[in-house]
Amino acid sequence: MQEPVTISEFTREVKLHFEAKFNFVNVIGEISNFKHHSSGHFYFTLKDDKAQVSANMWSSKNQLLRFTPSNGMKVIVKGRVTVYESKGTYQIDVFEMQPAGEGELQVAFEKLKQKLFAEGMFDVIHKKPLPDFPERVGIITSETGAALQDFIRVTNKRYPLVKLYLFNASMQGRGAAQSISSSIKKANKFFASDQSSLDLIILARGGGSIEDLWCFNEEIVAREIFRSGLPVVSAVGHEIDFTISDFVADLRAPTPSAAAEMIFPDILELKKRLNVYAEDLKGITGEKFNRVKKILNNISTNYYFNKPMDILNEYKLRIDDIDKGISDCLKSKLLKLKARLDSNEKLLNSLGPEMVLKRGYTIITKKDKIINSKKLLKDRDKVGITFFDGDVEAVIKDEGTNYKIDF
Amino acid sequence: MKNKKDTAVNEENISFERSFKRLEEILVKLENDIEDYSLEEIIKHYQEGLKLLKICRSKLSEAELVIEKISTEQDN
Numbered sequence: 001m002q003e004p005v006t007i008s009e010f011t012r013e014v015k016l017h018f019e020a021k022f023n024f025v026n027v028i029g030e031i032s033n034f035k036h037h038s039s040g041h042f043y044f045t046l047k048d049d050k051a052q053v054s055a056n057m058w059s060s061k062n063q064l065l066r067f068t069p070s071n072g073m074k075v076i077v078k079g080r081v082t083v084y085e086s087k088g089t090y091q092i093d094v095f096e097m098q099p100a101g102e103g104e105l106q107v108a109f110e111k112l113k114q115k116l117f118a119e120g121m122f123d124v125i126h127k128k129p130l131p132d133f134p135e136r137v138g139i140i141t142s143e144t145g146a147a148l149q150d151f152i153r154v155t156n157k158r159y160p161l162v163k164l165y166l167f168n169a170s171m172q173g174r175g176a177a178q179s180i181s182s183s184i185k186k187a188n189k190f191f192a193s194d195q196s197s198l199d200l201i202i203l204a205r206g207g208g209s210i211e212d213l214w215c216f217n218e219e220i221v222a223r224e225i226f227r228s229g230l231p232v233v234s235a236v237g238h239e240i241d242f243t244i245s246d247f248v249a250d251l252r253a254p255t256p257s258a259a260a261e262m263i264f265p266d267i268l269e270l271k272k273r274l275n276v277y278a279e280d281l282k283g284i285t286g287e288k289f290n291r292v293k294k295i296l297n298n299i300s301t302n303y304y305f306n307k308p309m310d311i312l313n314e315y316k317l318r319i320d321d322i323d324k325g326i327s328d329c330l331k332s333k334l335l336k337l338k339a340r341l342d343s344n345e346k347l348l349n350s351l352g353p354e355m356v357l358k359r360g361y362t363i364i365t366k367k368d369k370i371i372n373s374k375k376l377l378k379d380r381d382k383v384g385i386t387f388f389d390g391d392v393e394a395v396i397k398d399e400g401t402n403y404k405i406d407f
Numbered sequence: 408m409k410n411k412k413d414t415a416v417n418e419e420n421i422s423f424e425r426s427f428k429r430l431e432e433i434l435v436k437l438e439n440d441i442e443d444y445s446l447e448e449i450i451k452h453y454q455e456g457l458k459l460l461k462i463c464r465s466k467l468s469e470a471e472l473v474i475e476k477i478s479t480e481q482d483n
Contacts, residue, residue, distance in 0.1 A: 133424035143476070152474065160470040161423055167477050183479055190477060267467055270427070274463055277430055281456040284437045285449055292446065 008085070015083035018090060022081035025092060028100055029053075031073050042069065046077065046092065054091035055079070061095055065174040067214040073108055074100035105210050109217050112244055116219075121226050122247045128231040130251060130263055134199040136163050137263070138187040138230070140180060141204040143168040147235070147256040151204050154257045159264035165190065165198065171205045176215035181224035188229055200231040200263065203245060204256040207238025216243035225249055235259035357388035423466045430459040 005013075029046035036042055040059025045052050055077065069075060079094040099105045116122065141148045143166060155162060167183040170176045180203065187201045203225075205213070215221060216236045225232045225248045234249035235256045246252040253259035349355065353363065363386040364371045371377060379398030384391050421429075433456045441449065 131424070133422075133427065135422060135424070138477075152472070156472045160472040161466060162472065164472070164474045165477050166474060168479050179479075186477070186479060267470070271464075271467055274430075274460060274467075277434060277456075278460050280434050281437070281453060281460070284434070284441060285453045288441050288449060289446075 007088075011083070011085045011088055015085060018081055018083050024078070024080055026076070026078050027053075027092065028074070028076045031069050031075060032071050034069055034071050036068075042094075044069065046075075054089065055094055056091055057094040057097065062097075063174050065097060066172065066211040067099065067105065068174065068177060068218055069097060070108060072111070074104045076100050099211070105214065105217075109210075109244065112217065112219055112222070113247065116222055116244065116248065121222065126226070128250045130231050130233070131199045133265060134159075134162055134263060136165065136192055136196065136198045138165045138167055138190065138198045138201045139204055140167045140169050140183040140187065140201060141256075142171045145171060145204075145206060147171075147204040147206045150206070150255070150257040151202070151235075151260050154260035155264060158260060158266050160267065162264060163192070165192075172208065172212050172215065177218040177221050180215060181220045184221075184224045184228055184232070198230055200233060200250075201228065202233045202235055202256075202259055202263070203249070204235045204259065205237065206256065207241060210241075213237050213241055213243055216245040218244070221245055222248045233259050233263060353386075354388060357386070362387050421462060423463060426459045426462045426466070430456060430463065433459070 027046065029048055029052075032045045032047055032052075034042070034044040040062070042055075042057040042059075042062050044055050044057075046055050047053070057077075057079075076098050077092065077094045078096040079092045081090055082093045083090045099108075120126070139148065139151060141151070148166070152164070155164065165187070167187055169179040169183040171180070184201060184203075187198055191197055203216070205216070213236060216234070222244045225234070225245060231250040232248075233251045233253055234243070234245040235253040235258065236243050236245055237255075239254045242252075251259075251262065253262050357363070365384040365386065366376065366381055368384075371383065377383070377396050379396060381396040383394050383396060385394055433452050437444075437449070437452055437456075444452070
């Protein structure tokens with residue numbers, strides 16, 4: 001009978017044997033009880049229908065994974081057995097993990113798809129419309145990837161008016177899902193220098209295996225796309241590759257370059273349309289003006305429009321007639337007056353002294369008074385004698401009954 | 408005739424989208440309602456249309472793609 005050993009000693013013995021015996025294991029099993037600890041480590045259980053074993057995968061190792069393990073997924077893991085002495089438990093310390101087959105990822109894909117579909121996350125009513133002329137576009141992609149170059153090439157040719165904002169994210173492997181969803185969040189909060197937000201977001205990634213594209217099949221990415229206030233275009237993979245992102249996104253483009261063609265108008269097409277618009281603008285207004293001109297012409301030559309002119313002309317004629325009548329009448333009146341004036345003048349002339357004087361009579365005045373009687377004169381009176389051609393002065397000499405006039 | 412959307416654009420800083428859509432709007436109005444407009448209004452629309460055409464064309468011919476990189480935690 002051996003001496004009893006302490007638990008510590010016993011467990012140390014077990015640990016040494018176990019870990020030496022199982023320093024490399026390669027097992028297949030289904031994941032359950034999966035926990036992604038905040039430290040980055042994975043803790044889970046691997047099981048089949050009869051047995052189970054605890055497992056862990058440290059963050060230094062699980063960062064290289066191309067997918068996020070989830071409960072129910074069948075995986076093949078490579079690792080070693082470790083014994084946790086203080087609890088007397090053993091577990092598999094996993095170095096490598098792979099889906100047990102493409103079929104496994106396909107199952108996970110279908111499961112998530114069904115779940116999100118049931119939640120209504122793919123419903124058309126949630127699809128946001130895309131702007132006709134995007135001005136600011138956020139592109140979430142790897143800055144070193146071909147997807148970015150493809151997208152830029154097509155955009156530059158098609159619609160260089162746009163401003164692209166590049167959010168560099170890892171597009172493959174573990175951590176990609178986290179990187180993509182935080183970029184979506186960031187793009188939603190982004191404001192350009194003029195304080196305007198982005199018009200839409202594009203997730204761009206070139207083609208690859210289902211594992212390469214797995215991050216676009218992860219729930220956190222899907223939920224972040226769904227939560228995005230900005231329209232999201234999923235341009236992932238190559239033509240036939242469908243991901244959960246494609247279903248949740250507001251638009252699915254088969255490739256990144258196709259995305260550029262789908263979201264941007266073609267500058268050549270726009271130039272052509274502007275030419276058409278220029279013609280239309282001139283055509284429509286020109287036609288209207290020609291029509292108005294024609295109408296104006298019609299009106300101005302129209303009989304009824306010109307009738308007032310006729311009436312006016314008629315009045316004009318009548319006024320002229322009246323005018324003539326008035327002047328004729330005045331003329332004859334004037335002539336008559338003139339004739340009367342003429343005869344009066346003659347009469348006046350015949351009544352006046354001039355003609356009498358011419359015949360030899362004179363007028364004698366004394367102190368400017370006409371002397372028409374001998375009685376008005378006496379000797380030595382100074383008198384004026386007016387002849388038809390002038391006046392002379394004279395003095396009266398009284399010699400009895402007759403006056404003798406001395407000049 | 409006048410509604411709220413029928414506001415002529417004046418800013419020089421107008422976006423391509425706004426000038427292009429405003430141009431289309433003017434064309435539709437002219438096409439459909441030209442008989443309702445006074446000649447003065449038609450001339451006003453015509454002149455605005457010409458101005459928008461000029462803006463659109465110069466924006467298209469001067470366009471140059473700009474790419475700005477936004478820093479993310481990936482860069483650290």
